[in-house]
Amino acid sequence: AQSVTQLDSQVPVFEEAPVELRCNYSSSVSVYLFWYVQYPNQGLQLLLKYLSGSTLVKGINGFEAEFNKSQTSFHLRKPSVHISDTAEYFCAVTLTKAAGNKLTFGGGTRVLVKP
Amino acid sequence: ETGVTQSPTHLIKTRGQQVTLRCSSQSGHNTVSWYQQALGQGPQFIFQYYREEENGRGNFPPRFSGLQFPNYSSELNVNALELDDSALYLCASSGQGVDTQYFGPGTRLTVL
Numbered sequence: 001a002q003s004v005t006q007l008d009s010q011v012p013v014f015e016e017a018p019v020e021l022r023c024n025y026s027s028s029v030s031v032y033l034f035w036y037v038q039y040p041n042q043g044l045q046l047l048l049k050y051l052s053g054s055t056l057v058k059g060i061n062g063f064e065a066e067f068n069k070s071q072t073s074f075h076l077r078k079p080s081v082h083i084s085d086t087a088e089y090f091c092a093v094t095l096t097k098a099a100g101n102k103l104t105f106g107g108g109t110r111v112l113v114k115p
Numbered sequence: 116e117t118g119v120t121q122s123p124t125h126l127i128k129t130r131g132q133q134v135t136l137r138c139s140s141q142s143g144h145n146t147v148s149w150y151q152q153a154l155g156q157g158p159q160f161i162f163q164y165y166r167e168e169e170n171g172r173g174n175f176p177p178r179f180s181g182l183q184f185p186n187y188s189s190e191l192n193v194n195a196l197e198l199d200d201s202a203l204y205l206c207a208s209s210g211q212g213v214d215t216q217y218f219g220p221g222t223r224l225t226v227l
Contacts, residue, residue, distance in 0.1 A: 004157075006157075032214075034215075036218075042220055042221075043119075043121075043205055043218040043219050043220040043221045044158070044205065044207075044218040045218070046215055046217075049214070049215065051214055090157050090158070092157075101171070102148065102160040102163065102171055102173065103148075103150075103158070103160065103207075103216060104160070105150075105157030105158050105159070106157050107156055107157045108155075108156070108157050
């Protein structure tokens with residue numbers, strides 16, 4: 001079975017500073033990786049995904065992530081955060097490209113952007 | 116917006132009662148998945164329906180059940196509610212050839 005670990009439960013960061021959210025996964029087979037964002041009192045919104053190809057993936061709102069198979073990681077980065085990036089971020093894996101397969105989520109990282 | 120809607124937004128029940136949550140999938144999507152998100156945790160997979168049949172289930176007891184209708188809308192039913200069932204319930208829809216699940220805004224269930 002696959003599992004996902006988000007190493008930081010909370011990350012405080014100043015506005016316009018860079019941020020990195022760490023995600024490591026465990027699986028005996030190839031996985032497909034996603035980052036979702038959840039704003040307060042809302043559902044999940046897809047930020048970006050890795051299915052195949054280039055290991056550097058660019059997403060919405062200036063976020064990017066790098067897939068590292070040898071380190072089984074998929075860390076999320078943004079070079080300069082805004083107040084509006086305050087939210088909870090979830091890393092997730094699935095075993096197939098087809099969306100019709102369950103997502104396994106990490107515990108989430110809460111990002112608090114300070115002015 | 117994803118086009119996935121859920122109702123109701125909030126719900127308060129007492130222990131032992133039964134509850135039904137509803138989800139309307141994004142147009143053209145024939146697969147719906149349900150997740151439970153307890154406070155401060157990541158979502159956990161409950162089950163999935165594809166073309167009105169259950170197509171995978173997570174580690175949840177049988178008192179969690181579901182339905183998918185011909186128009187691909189879906190229901191999650193929970194019987195004999197327990198305090199630990201208090202959570203945000205999310206549904207996500209996806210379609211053939213689509214590699215992403217699109218989430219609704221969720222229903223927050225409080226069990227007293």
